[in-house]
Amino acid sequence: xxxxxxxxxxxxxxxxxxxxxxxxxxxxxxxxxxxxxxxxxxxxxxxxxxxxxxxxxxxxxxxxxxxxxxxxxxxxxxxxxxxxxxxxxxxxxxxxxxxxxxxxxxxxxxxxxxxxxxxxx
Numbered sequence: 427x428x429x430x431x432x433x434x435x436x437x438x439x440x441x442x443x444x445x446x447x448x449x450x451x452x453x454x455x456x457x458x459x460x461x462x463x464x465x466x467x468x469x470x471x472x473x474x475x476x477x478x479x480x481x482x483x484x485x486x487x488x489x490x491x492x493x494x495x496x497x498x499x500x501x502x503x504x505x506x507x508x509x510x511x512x513x514x515x516x517x518x519x520x521x522x523x524x525x526x527x528x529x530x531x532x533x534x535x536x537x538x539x540x541x542x543x544x545x546x547x
Contacts, residue, residue, distance in 0.1 A: 442486035449479045484511035
């Protein structure tokens with residue numbers, strides 16, 4: 427059986443919009459219930475999901491820019507911009523981890539004393 431139509435998607439704007447809206451609704455519900463239930467775990471997960479929303483927005487922006495037509499100045503167009511969101515989110519994650527370690531050690535500068543076991547023959 428042959429097909430005379432294409433299954434190719436022209437753009438993903440609708441999919442990105444649905445994903446962003448659903449995630450924002452989920453973040454709001456989770457954060458609100460986390461505050462109501464006094465649950466730090468729910469609030470932290472809402473923060474993590476909020477970073478997923480930022481990732482989706484960056485990817486959506488890159489998708490829109492990559493769809494721009496080539497110009498005389500940019501003969502390849504802006505299709506290379508699609509590598510930027512993963513790089514930016516990776517850099518953000520690294521900065522967040524470094525900042526967390528700095529704050530954690532900054533509040534207790536003496537370090538975290540761990541027991542040392544020395545075995546002598």
